[in-house]
Amino acid sequence: MTTEPSPPNRGYDAAAIETRWQRIWNDERAFASEVISRDGIPVDLPDRAKAYVLEMLPYPSGEIHMGHVKNYTMGDAIAHYRRRQGAAVFHPMGYDAFGLPAENAAIRTGEPPAAVTARNIARIREQLQRLGFSIDWDTEISTADPGYYHWTQWIFLRMFEKGLAERREAAVNWCPTDQTVLANEQVIDGSCERCGTQVELRQLTQWFLRITDYADALLEDMDLLEDWPERVLAMQRNWIGRSEGARVSFRTDDGTHDLQVFTTRPDTLFGATFFLIAPEHPLVAALVDGRPEQDAVMDYARAAARASLADRAATDKPKTGVFTGRYVINPVNGERLPVWVADYVLMDYGTGAVMAVPGHDERDYAFARQHDLPVVRVVAGDGVDADAPFEGAEAGDGRLVNSTFLDGLTVEDAKSRIAAWLTDNGVGEATIGYRLRDWLISRQRYWGVPIPVVHCDACGTVPVPDDQLPVLLPDVDDYAPKGRSPLAASEAFVNTPCPRCGGDAQRETDTMDTFVDSSWYFLRYTAPNYGGGPFEKDVVDYWLPVDQYIGGIEHAVLHLLYARFFTKVLNDLGLVGMREPFARLFTQGMIYRDGAKMSKSKGNVVSPDEIVDRFGADTLRLYVMFMGPAADDIEWSDRGVIGARRFLDRLWTQVSACDDGRGVVDRPSGDSLARDADARELVRKVEATIDKVTGDVGERFSFHTAISAIQELTNAATRTPADSEDTGHAFRYAVQTAVSLLFPFAPHVSCEMWERLGGDRLWEAPWPTADPALMATDQITLVLQVNGKLRDRVEVAAGLGDDALLAAARASEKIQAAIAGKEVVREIVVPDRLVNVVVKG
RNA sequence: GCCGGAGUGGCGGAAUGGUAGACGCAGCGGACUUAAAAUCCGCGGCCCCAGCGGGCAUGUGGGUUCGAGUCCCACCUCCGGUACCA
CATH class of the missing domain: 1.10.730.10 (Isoleucyl-tRNA Synthetase; Domain 1)
Structure with a gap:
């Protein structure tokens, strides 16, 4: 701490008192839950009100920080409150224990990640216990425990059986520093969310979970999330990015290839003047094969592939592209459209190809001007002539022009009309596009859950049978990433008989994204030691959904979206009864110091331990709750902590x-x-x-x-x-x-x-x-106003009638002075509150 | 650009359309003390006034209302998310 305010030299002995009560609560198991499946033994489900109060589980980095203190103190206050109101309360704790920090420490020091993690967990547990949280410690889980990840693998296999987990080749985000692929959600502004390195696109075969199959369910069931912060819902909605449009088929003029586009503006089909495909589009090479444009096009495609995501995504640079020499036919009017390769077309979204309508799309307009391509108007706003010149793309509303059978229709009507036409003519249909991508879960790193499948030359990709789970993470000598998983170096791990044919086969060596682990932990708490399955349905259905979930906003589209997806899959599998895991969500604000987020690199960290040492856990807890609205970002104040302690001492004196x-x-x-x-x-x-x-x-x-x-x-x-x-x-x-x-x-x-x-x-x-x-008070302060301005206050008995209040107002000398010589137009009386005399003149 | 949120004292902030600034921090005055710390009591938006009082005040400008920090419209600033998403 930069300032050194003295602790109070009188008052209560926090250390002695806090130790004493923590021991009592622990000895009495005061906060153990009544209804937990401990070993598959059936439990009686009480019909009392229940409250599952849950805070996002910590990553055991070695020390808790103030954000954790705020998070867990808030949850603890709610848990205590609900308990004393008579509810059966469930308030568990665990550790999100797999992940890169422990592995990176292992690479530096040679100490196995399991040992680093065990030590960190012990430390965090000690800190949490020192803060006196009313946690049911019997339910404590670690996602890196084989007893836990056994069931992470089991759930993965259920998804595999349903076709929801699949291995396929795709352009994926690769972090050159962490030497692993990343999910879309883990790429921020083109950089790795963990280390900040610019990510590259690589064409790799990887494991995906088909979260896109649940895009609509994730949107629709937001109705069940009435108490979620609006901004979290908005972020998820944006992330899923549902947009209604149409798929349209364009055939090359020689009839050899069919190119699909997705467009949200099928009404502007008559305004298409050229055609664009992404540099990564699988047909690029075929389209230019043997043509004079081949070299130029392939050079352009290779350059685009090399560029970083961030460079590609910059919207302010000129729109580049190369003509392929090929043409496609616009199905609606038979026009030949030149096909260009342009890097502003993303392989990731839609079909990787777009029809360009420069008159009504800003980007296409810029491209057309850049490369001297024609611009045609097909929508005219009010008072705009059908052939008026353009000053820029016109994306606004209007009526269709230059579009034969669509002419005169509104944009909205034209969209449904053209959709019907496309279907009737077999060249397209109305469809929905999503921004959401499937969840890439493969990681080429050591400290995670092994993906439980085996690759067999004869049988292909074979799931590990349930009775052979868990696939244990092997010990290895070298944790350093080399572009492939460190597990690949362990021959004892890799070589295994094929579960199907018994022949020689190899285990999958990628591990899972740690967000998989945390997508179902809140279910495992209800049966932390259960060996017969991931959980028991009746116990889960008793406690879930979580009544109050509390955590940081940073997980708005990561953990919170993934956990919702998992819950829906488990619901569809009949394993759980609910469709949403978290009925109510509270996102707490961050604690700042000196205008910045607390961080070691900025040197502005206040350690919870230090505050507990000096003032006690109660003072720290009281202060983080008193600082300001729990949802807001707030600046830490050393003096404010002292104020909290001072209050406790004052109350102590009164006691x-x-x-x-x-x-x-x-x-x-x-x-x-x-x-x-x-x-x-x-x-x-x-x-x-x-x-x-x-x-x-x-x-x-x-x-x-x-x-x-x-x-x-x-x-x-x-x-x-x-x-x-x-x-x-x-x-x-x-x-x-x-x-x-x-x-x-x-x-x-x-x-x-x-x-x-x-x-x-x-x-x-x-x-x-x-x-x-x-x-109720028996005396009230009656406010007296003239024309809404405060003029006087008088003490009167509560509950007086309008007449008595008016009389009191008229008796006031200040009111008399203020209305002297003026005409009283109206008198407003609000019982037990105020009288307002309205005057004129 | 789009989506979400926020603008109130020196600071964190409070306020079912009805006394703007609760509570706390910092500050000032006093008590206690040889003294200081701690503690206790009190004062506290800004401007004018010796005082009594009065005027102005919740980002800006309009509006609704007897009355607006609060409701409506337009704008400004800041924060967060997202962005060649076709």
């Missing part, structure tokens, strides 16, 4: 003032409150606080305002004079309620204070409920 052996008291009686106005006002504040905190924690996830309400209550208690038995009782009631409400955020010291107040087992005590009758 000490109640240390008289009276025990936990009931709400003061009506008689007591009728006798004493101070007691009445303080109890009113208590009830209002219960109401506020309950809504903030239970419904609005507005933890910072919940905490400030508790602070207001303790401030009010302090200010209440303890001058009678009635105020003494009210004070005690206020303090004990503050402790009870604070518990989800600062559980250790709350339990200690509760005990000192004479209470027992606060984590099981029912959550307080407010008495609405006591929340």
